[in-house]
Amino acid sequence: QQQVKQSPQSLIVQKGGISIINCAYENTAFDYFPWYQQFPGKGPALLIAIRPDVSEKKEGRFTISFNKSAKQFSLHIMDSQPGDSATYFCAASMGGNQFYFGTGTSLTVIP
Amino acid sequence: GAVVSQHPSRVICKSGTSVKIECRSLDFQATTMFWYRQFPKQSLMLMATSNEGSKATYEQGVEKDKFLINHASLTLSTLTVTSAHPEDSSFYICSASKGQGTDTQYFGPGTRLTVL
Numbered sequence: 001q002q003q004v005k006q007s008p009q010s011l012i013v014q015k016g017g018i019s020i021i022n023c024a025y026e027n028t029a030f031d032y033f034p035w036y037q038q039f040p041g042k043g044p045a046l047l048i049a050i051r052p053d054v055s056e057k058k059e060g061r062f063t064i065s066f067n068k069s070a071k072q073f074s075l076h077i078m079d080s081q082p083g084d085s086a087t088y089f090c091a092a093s094m095g096g097n098q099f100y101f102g103t104g105t106s107l108t109v110i111p
Numbered sequence: 112g113a114v115v116s117q118h119p120s121r122v123i124c125k126s127g128t129s130v131k132i133e134c135r136s137l138d139f140q141a142t143t144m145f146w147y148r149q150f151p152k153q154s155l156m157l158m159a160t161s162n163e164g165s166k167a168t169y170e171q172g173v174e175k176d177k178f179l180i181n182h183a184s185l186t187l188s189t190l191t192v193t194s195a196h197p198e199d200s201s202f203y204i205c206s207a208s209k210g211q212g213t214d215t216q217y218f219g220p221g222t223r224l225t226v227l
Binding site (some may be wrong): 106 | 149154157204206213214217218219
């Protein structure tokens, strides 16, 4: 059973546009929701993370929106750049234990 | 910072041989380390969780005798793929957590294993 569902599977955005990736979860015990960015042949790198006590967190061009009642969270990349082209994974965990990863979104930003 | 390294980055071996992959936390002590496997264009699959000084906890379906994990110190965990076969070819990634009460996992750069 997929604990965290992620969509879309792939996304193509024009340079300067907004990239939006969505994730949904079922387990209300999850208390930590990170997003990771992965380039081909590399390990995932933490991008930004949020806890359920806030509805939004922004770091530079990256924003997480969190909807606790809907059990959904999303990553918004503003002013998308070709260098943002990568695979993005959302994840959820409880108490710092096992991470449950989404299936990943391949983002391509075209110039 | 929180840097995790893996060695080697790539390894090619013959079927039947054993391969050891090292995961090190370079600038922090990692109470818990995790080992993942990732197939092309797929998500990360947790293989096992290891705590320093104790036996690793393996996920369902992961053979403990085939994937030996040792977490001998707070900065080093090793994964040994024993008697490797072509179906073991994959991208293996480790991550490390700073300890109890902290959530963030820091990932290593991964090791590409190819078994001929």
